[in-house]
Amino acid sequence: MIVNHPSRPRVVVAPDSFKGSLGAVEVCAAVGEGVRRAFPDAEVVAVPMADGGEGTLDCFLSALGGKEMALAAVDPLGRPVQARYALSGDGRSAVVELASASGLPLVADAGPDPLGAGTEGTGMLIADAVAHGARDVLVCLGGSASTDGGAGLLRALGVRFTDAAGEDLPPGGGALARLAAIDDSGLRPEVRATRFRVACDVTNPLVGPRGAAAVFGPQKGAGPEQVRALDAALERFAGVLAEHTGVRVRDLPGAGAAGGACGGLVAMLGAEPASGAELVADTVGLPAALDGADLVITGEGRVDGQSAGGKVVSVVAALARERGVPAVALAGSLVAPLDDLHDLGLTAAFSLADGPRTLEELTGSAGPLLAGLAEQVARLRLA
Template identity: 85%
Template sequence: MSSTSRPPRVVVAPDSFKGSLGAVEVCAAVEAGVRRAYPDADVTAVPMADGGEGTLDCFLSALGGQEMALTAADPLGRPVRARYALSAHGDSAVVELAAASGLPLVADADPDPLRADTAGTGELIADAVDHGAREILVCIGGSASTDGGTGLLRALGVRFLDAAGDELPPGGAALARLAAIDDEGVAKTVRETRFRVACDVTNPFVGPSGAAEVFGPQKGATPDQVRELDAALARFADVLAEHTGVRVHDLPGAGAAGGTCGGLVALLGAEPAGGAELVADTVGLPAALDGADLVLTGEGRVDGQSAGGKAVSVVAALARERGVPAVALAGSVAGPFEELHALGLTAAFSLADGPRTLDELTGSAARLLADLAEQVVRLRLG
């Protein structure tokens, strides 16, 4: 950078350091280190997430807007206070399924995997649409149900009917009796909304690798209940195909969040994609990287698995497209790194400055990140 008169442009785009610092806090620590080396640096902070916990806060930090809260139904139909993010202009929103339909919300109750549903998430989405959002990012990690997203869809006006024309009760098991779908009650505003689904699994809707078989046990389903839910989802998939012409049975990712992704794709035309990719696009990372001299990314642990769609790999790939070097700062670093380097990561460094316990590292993470960021920019931009 000594050959140019302008201050360096540095983009800081990390994920959170789980159990230690949120992505916004990581950005602040890294920026502090950058400014020790270059007080006049042009630093753009773009907190990242992978579409799971923390995505809402990244959205608010990057784009402003407001946190919205309302009382919605938890997976068992009980009231719970849940939040979502609405952009400053009110035209887009981020909804985290876990806020109203997550597994931790039913930790105090006996498992009821046959009846648990996603109605609360639908209530959050309906509120966002009522406030003017016409582009909604739905982050579907941490689901407590295997209902194919029917609770969510019901909250948006879809009716799921048995052979007698009566509405089915909540939950995935009831879908075994599904005879017809009535979506005439879906509001025009909902139909006009673009839905994108942050989905980092490739499991199909049904079968040995499907929603019930793979994720049902995590939600308390016994082997018999797993088989019951898989058969019910298969029936749902058949009726969806008849009603919409969209076949989700074998669709990669359709089984995410107990089949919620498949239901959204078929009935709302939702667009599934990797969580970190969607977050990067939503918070404007591609534009922020244009003209940058360096991007600093990172997460709690960078290793060979980071190449599988995690924030570090997405940031590195976007940086490579623009010819920007990308360096990862992490709590721990372990190879192999061939795939990450191929994606565009220049290097990765651990913030550990010597032998330390995990508690010492997490307790000192902000200071250590600042120290490491300073050294990296002095080396790379000096």
């Protein structure tokens, strides 16, 4: 039975990707299909979202167009890799996703190298974007394989990091323990003239018990001794950065994102950190899309209490509440309590699991399950 609605309903679909299963664009398509089963004439507005990590580049390309640029770069271990970034239609701005050249999945075949992995490949992408005329570069952090404070990235842009003997340090965060001086005389004028913004979804400082090494190092293969070594190296890095630039990023919220790359970018390039999901929402026009909406459907692979800390679901819910629009989240995994999300404006949340299923079954059937669940949400909320 088709549900009748007194007017053509407007439904905004603004999800993050379901990692390991569907990208945000694919999630939008599946949810839109389900909504139209209930309301064939529904106006479904797809606004793929991301939080500044993996998938953000595709989100921008889908929403804003532009040109996808391919480049031969290096991966976190210095091996050749084909990476990509986005250049706007007018060539004045670019979006660089750190994970494209410096992401953890790129070292899956060789295994992680916590002390030696670097971010030089991301710097190569930025250099290419600037060479093509971009003077506003958004660097999307997340999924990094390295804890080098962004030193490799900066090295690719012309910055030297040297030891007490004046020798260049090798790649990787471990080497920063021997950092004695920074020489940025090789930083090109066009790089200095570029506005840099960094999108991230964490508020961790550079060092300490909540710092880049302590919190994210184990995810990159670092054992306890390596975590301590990396934290000490980043402490040294922060001190020399402060001496050279006058900018103190040791305790800056968010400086620990992407193995401290955020801290290095802020100190050396004057980068402006921002909540990834909020920045993406503003850039792709989500606030305007929500005006006049009857319902917004968001979601991500896992929704839990931590989702309230700046993840896509929380940002979408807050924007929806400001406009009096009910917001429903769909998730592969749903873990209570969700009180903080409800306080932010989330009306309800539902899991895709329609019965006992393995993770493989859920990820393999995510599209049809999303469509079916979205249909039921639309019938209930818009009837």
